[in-house]
Amino acid sequence: MDSENKYPTEGFKCWKKAKELRLQYYKNYMQAKEKGGIRWAGNAPSIDAVPYGLGDDVYHLTGEPYGATVAYNKEFARRCHEVVEAKGYARDLCAYMRNYWGSVLLNEFVFGGPFPKPDFMWVLHSCCSHAKWYQEASRIEGGIPYFVIDWSAGMYYKWDEKREDYVVDPNQEHRIQYLVDQMQEGIEWLEDITGREYDDEKLIQAAKNYFESTSLWAEICTLNQAIPAPMDEKTMYSFYVFAALHKAHREVVEFYKELRDEMRDRVARGIAAIPNEKARIMTDIQPPWGFLEIYRYMESYGVVSIGSFYTFTLMGHWEIAEDGTFRPRTTPMEKGIEIRTREDALRLLADWALGLPMAQIFYDHRFKSHIMKKIFTQWKCNGIIMHFNRGCEGLTLGVAENKQALVEAGIPVAYYEGNMGDEREFELATVKEQITAFIESLGLIK
Amino acid sequence: MFDKFREWYENRHEYAKDWKEKTGGKVVGYICTYIPEEILYAANVLPVRILGGHEPESIGLAEPYLFGMYCPFCRDCLAQGLQGKYAYLDGIVIGQSCIHIRQTFFSWRQRIPHEFDHYIPMPMNVVTPRASIPFLRKELEIFKSALERWLEKEITDDDLRRGIEIVNKNRRLMKKVYNLRREPNPKLTGLEAMYMVVSSQLTDKNEHSDAIEEMFNNGLATRDLGRESSIRLMTVGSENDDVEFTKMVEETLGATIVIEDHCTGSRYFWEEVKLDEKDPLTAIAERYVTRTPCPQRDWEPERIRFRRILDLIEEFGVQGVLLIQQKFCDPHELDIPALRDLLNEKGIKNYFLEFDVTVPVGQFRIRVEAFLETFASDELFAEDIV
Numbered sequence A: 001m002d003s004e005n006k007y008p009t010e011g012f013k014c015w016k017k018a019k020e021l022r023l024q025y026y027k028n029y030m031q032a033k034e035k036g037g038i039r040w041a042g043n044a045p046s047i048d049a050v051p052y053g054l055g056d057d058v059y060h061l062t063g064e065p066y067g068a069t070v071a072y073n074k075e076f077a078r079r080c081h082e083v084v085e086a087k088g089y090a091r092d093l094c095a096y097m098r099n100y101w102g103s104v105l106l107n108e109f110v111f112g113g114p115f116p117k118p119d120f121m122w123v124l125h126s127c128c129s130h131a132k133w134y135q136e137a138s139r140i141e142g143g144i145p146y147f148v149i150d151w152s153a154g155m156y157y158k159w160d161e162k163r164e165d166y167v168v169d170p171n172q173e174h175r176i177q178y179l180v181d182q183m184q185e186g187i188e189w190l191e192d193i194t195g196r197e198y199d200d201e202k203l204i205q206a207a208k209n210y211f212e213s214t215s216l217w218a219e220i221c222t223l224n225q226a227i228p229a230p231m232d233e234k235t236m237y238s239f240y241v242f243a244a245l246h247k248a249h250r251e252v253v254e255f256y257k258e259l260r261d262e263m264r265d266r267v268a269r270g271i272a273a274i275p276n277e278k279a280r281i282m283t284d285i286q287p288p289w290g291f292l293e294i295y296r297y298m299e300s301y302g303v304v305s306i307g308s309f310y311t312f313t314l315m316g317h318w319e320i321a322e323d324g325t326f327r328p329r330t331t332p333m334e335k336g337i338e339i340r341t342r343e344d345a346l347r348l349l350a351d352w353a354l355g356l357p358m359a360q361i362f363y364d365h366r367f368k369s370h371i372m373k374k375i376f377t378q379w380k381c382n383g384i385i386m387h388f389n390r391g392c393e394g395l396t397l398g399v400a401e402n403k404q405a406l407v408e409a410g411i412p413v414a415y416y417e418g419n420m421g422d423e424r425e426f427e428l429a430t431v432k433e434q435i436t437a438f439i440e441s442l443g444l445i446k
Numbered sequence B: 001m002f003d004k005f006r007e008w009y010e011n012r013h014e015y016a017k018d019w020k021e022k023t024g025g026k027v028v029g030y031i032c033t034y035i036p037e038e039i040l041y042a043a044n045v046l047p048v049r050i051l052g053g054h055e056p057e058s059i060g061l062a063e064p065y066l067f068g069m070y071c072p073f074c075r076d077c078l079a080q081g082l083q084g085k086y087a088y089l090d091g092i093v094i095g096q097s098c099i100h101i102r103q104t105f106f107s108w109r110q111r112i113p114h115e116f117d118h119y120i121p122m123p124m125n126v127v128t129p130r131a132s133i134p135f136l137r138k139e140l141e142i143f144k145s146a147l148e149r150w151l152e153k154e155i156t157d158d159d160l161r162r163g164i165e166i167v168n169k170n171r172r173l174m175k176k177v178y179n180l181r182r183e184p185n186p187k188l189t190g191l192e193a194m195y196m197v198v199s200s201q202l203t204d205k206n207e208h209s210d211a212i213e214e215m216f217n218n219g220l221a222t223r224d225l226g227r228e229s230s231i232r233l234m235t236v237g238s239e240n241d242d243v244e245f246t247k248m249v250e251e252t253l254g255a256t257i258v259i260e261d262h263c264t265g266s267r268y269f270w271e272e273v274k275l276d277e278k279d280p281l282t283a284i285a286e287r288y289v290t291r292t293p294c295p296q297r298d299w300e301p302e303r304i305r306f307r308r309i310l311d312l313i314e315e316f317g318v319q320g321v322l323l324i325q326q327k328f329c330d331p332h333e334l335d336i337p338a339l340r341d342l343l344n345e346k347g348i349k350n351y352f353l354e355f356d357v358t359v360p361v362g363q364f365r366i367r368v369e370a371f372l373e374t375f376a377s378d379e380l381f382a383e384d385i386v
């Protein structure tokens, strides 16, 4: 244990607001029907800017954060798994998805009351489970209409030998068009099933919110390059989630601005996430949500996790500057691009969505290894802890290769096996032992 | 009669090496059947499918590169490559597929020497063809250009038409053979069908088509296997070229697999490219978007594949269905509960089996035997009533 406290710490001022906003988000969804509004369900990356064109009383529920919340409530998660397995679903399927289906099958919402059925489902597909998750949810819930947009249109970046870095592949036009065509059809479908007239102005505003909030999140993460780190990863989970809940909502933009300003202030004043920061690590993908205490365990040795490829890039949008810096993506508004029409908005939305760093892992694990190395350097890390997460086949794509590449680059790497949402596949004592050994290898335990 | 196909299946590597030597051409390995083989034939390149070796002892070779929760098939494929069994391949390509087998491609691309590689982002959305056909057409154009650069020769529209005809002819012929499985006394077993279809993924289709025509000339249509009273089964599920299992079902237990829905079976070749007057790349794109989808692309509420399975059950007089799933195979795991519900609703007997390359087939025998016995007890019951 380390008791050498050299940095001042203080709680986040916007913490209370974050809690309220999160609660309000779920309340809005639950109560949408009482106010004559619309509610829909979909995955976190879904392009939520599009359904916002249906009106201001449109609320949604994203499946992954919901699945993670269920995982955090271990007893509820256990009942979800049991009911899903009894229906014949395999135990190795996405743990979030099983938590979500379980909740539907039990007809229990993790925040209390019966599971609030959506009016429709709106999905963006890249992992094998995305479309099927909602196809099955629809079947279980008695035929709720759903629309899926295929996101797997190929790699946005390409390797540039000369720069020894990734650059944007100029061959994007037909990929953008593919997403635009699907969204156009999706809008017709939305009008059809809701009977509402679509408002392009609302779409344009929501698209702007999406660009801004997800770039702002990257900016917030960038501020964590400071030593001492003003935010630890466990806290980061509570903030990053807003982009996973409703990234195209103005409220998220405003909240992230506030958080960004607070981060700036913390950096200026040298406020630390942990008082005894001695070493900085980063992680790779989702944590075991039911066992976040492993972060506190690391901190007791002066090890702070500054974030991860996951917290930074699942929702945060980034770009690679000419000098190789990994930095927040410049928004179309910052570039001075005017968004006047539906077509303008959809094209920019498609381009934005295709460029998400996390989406690139579906085409080349080398991209993720490369970006992880950049994060490791820019955020001044001492090591990387990876989670071989049996609960998510999607984001584990390439993990074994990532580990090889990072080790080959001379980075100290530890990894543990577990499951983000199914506690039956997580051994706390073993993982703690692995973490201890790693911290020891970093020279922090004598 | 099907010996030629069995030989090709068993000696796939020798075949490809001989072909290279004989023709001086290039061989490209492909992962997943969503590969436009038509374009490779147009370029006079031999496409061969990369498959596992069913060798439990070597699968561990893939462990450092592939996470253990990915299916055994994708690990087996990579292990084959890492052992140098496909060293004769000049290139590898993938038509975007499930993420498990994508990792096989990614690690292969990085770790096994080759001249050419290409990733075709085959659209997953096949329910919005107005978006996916033009998108795929453009991706096929990019693939064709990449091949042209590699081979240093142009692939003309006439070449493409020729490529389409070679593959279509083979599809037509295999379908003609499959029609003989509909008969009360099927003219071929499931194992023979498997040898024929899988070998068509491994050999020059011109030669393969000749071999099918020769079988017809040698009386395939009038063959008598004496299987009129055996139980007629269908297999459905993940990649399956498990010879031992099929032999056990048909030779030891006496049932006959009369049709299947696997990418190593009917799903591979059922639909042709409809060329008409169209531009060949558009015609190819249409075929891959509208073919019977694999589960991960089958997004409609009433899955397209399920409708087809029900049709095949009727057309081929299927009495029972074996659902075969590779361990950890998410795409099929995501369809099987819905499919079982549908089959049960229709009163079609079905039985679920999880395959793992490391599980000896003997373990399945008792279970399949018990499943087959339920048909016998049905008959007894029926006689009692009479």
Ligand code: SF4
Pocket: A064, A094, A095, A096, A097, A127, A128, A129, A130, A391, A392, A393, A394, A395
């Ligand atoms: S990426 Fe992971 S969490 Fe998301 S749907 Fe796929 S398996 Fe589930």
Ligand code: SF4
Pocket: B071, B072, B073, B074, B098, B099, B100, B101, B238, B239, B326, B328, B329, B330, B331, B332
């Ligand atoms: S579809 Fe299933 S069996 Fe085929 S490679 Fe993917 S996970 Fe494996």
